[in-house]
Amino acid sequence: MDRTTEDLLRRLAPQVLGALVRRYGHFDTAEDAVQEALLAASLQWPENGLPDHPRGWLITVAARRMTDLLRAEQARRRREEVAASLIPRDELLAPSPGERPRSAEDDDTLTLLFLCCHPALSPASQTALTLRAVGGLTTAEIARAYLVPEATMAQRISRAKQRVRASGVPFRLPPEPERAERLATVLRVLYLIFNEGYTATSGTSLVRADLAGEAIRLTRAVHRLLPDDGEVAGLLALMLLDDARRAARSRPDGTLVPLAEQDRRLWDRAAIAEGTALITDALARTRVGPYQLQAAIAAVHDEADRAEDTDWPQILALYELLERLAPGPVVTLNRAVALAMVEGPRAGLKLLATLGDDDRLAGHHRLEAVRAHLLDMAGEREAARAAYRLAASRTLSVPERRYLNARAARL
Incomplete structure (x- = not known):
């Protein structure tokens, strides 16, 4: 089967499933x-x-x-x-009494997404069911993406479908009061799918391009159905701007390349242009939200021709606004890096120290990786080396572990 037919089937699958449900x-x-x-x-x-x-x-x-x-x-x-x-x-193809006719564009994809992201399901089940029912991925493909046995993923999807059936929820968009909250869940699930594709949490590959591509495809579908929603546009822009760097993020042998060292000639300029246009339009006409701010930060990074041209003061200001709007340890972690780039590594380390007792980051390799980077900037080689090694011991990603160990060895 050729790629065009395969893409057509994948695009039509959620519409057909929605019609039957x-x-x-x-x-x-x-x-x-x-x-x-x-x-x-x-x-x-x-x-x-x-x-x-x-x-x-x-x-x-x-x-x-x-x-x-x-x-x-x-x-x-x-x-x-x-x-x-x-x-x-x-x-079968005739509308029910009182039901408005549907077109290929006005399909059931959005309703199906809401159904797959039902609050009765766990985040893991929401993600798996979305990829299966809306993304059209096979159970084996989803299992491979998340590095679990196929039988385990099959059970997870089966239980999710049983929970949806037991909930008795009708196949229609949720009532208006619930819609914004449920849409937030849909976007969070798509964001999680993209993040797992953009930087795999475990395994030998840094990137799972098929998973990131599927998240972008599904978010495009939501944006097509809800073109006036600023956060939908923001999430799509964020994905495009991040994914645009994919070709430069690793070497042919799979070695991780940090943002500052990437060959920016390899970045996808068309994706950057599309993402920048999306976020510029969304910020100009809609209420600002967390995904829009993250997309704006990504746009500032992508607009710099060289790493040293990056507008770090603007990025720091955006992170400060993001932390007020959607506070969290990961936002603070990223703000610490931006603060270090603007005011020096000591300022970043001081902010980083506030995360030491946060259980949400306890044992996470990213906290130690950022600490190591800032200690390295500050010239504390021994402490940086120890932090790099600790971060390497905590990650399940082989490319990240190799990179962190290499940084430690360099010191």
Whole structure:
């Protein structure tokens, strides 16, 4: 199957799943039916050619399989009355009474995202279910991305679908009072997916480009559906501006290259231009939010032709605003670096000392890695070397461990 067809199937999968869940309910059964329709398409389309209406073709095939699955379940449970309530096949593509017609753009992707990010689910389950149902990734692909056995991931996804079904939540957008909170959860899940792709927390690869790319694709879909939401635009801009540096973040042998040492000629200028335009527009016309501020910081980094040209005072000011708006230890950690670049390493180390008793960073390698970097800047070589080694012992990422040990060895 060629890449164009594969991309089309991945883009249509959540729309088809949304159509079936909206019509029938039975999230887990609908997901199985959609997977079988996608498999049928991957086998038939390359041989017979693309149908005139690919989305309608997939919905029809998936709905027929859904009918078969439901009938089998009804037979097993002897619930014949359910069969009588099934919608005739010739009505599958017709809107329900009072339901407005839907277009390919006005699809169920956003509703499906809200469903996958239901508050009854844990963050890990929300992430896995989103990648499976909306992203179209197989269970094996998700398991590989998060370095867990496929059986473990299958159980996690299965339990998530059961929780969604048990919740009895209808397949529709949440009421207005809940929508902002639920959208925040959706964006957080997409942000977590991107971060795991941008810097893998464990394993031999620094970057998982497929996972980062999937997060960008899904966030583009949300932005297309909610073009006036500033935080959606901010998150998409942040992803584009960060991902633009991917080619320069590691050497051919996989060695990590820190931002200050990257060959900026390798950065994706088209992605930087798109991300900068997005964040500039969002800041000009919407209420400022945390994702927008993070995107603005990334834009300042990306706009510098050389590391020494970076506008650190502006970055420090943005981190100070971000800390007031969304305080947290990671924000403080990053502000300490910016403060060190503006006022010197001692000022950064003093701020870093305030995080020593924060349980949220206890044992995390990033705290020691930043401490080592600032001690190195301050000329405290022995203390920096010890901190680099401690940070290396705490990370599960092989490229990061090698980099930190190499920094220690250099000292």
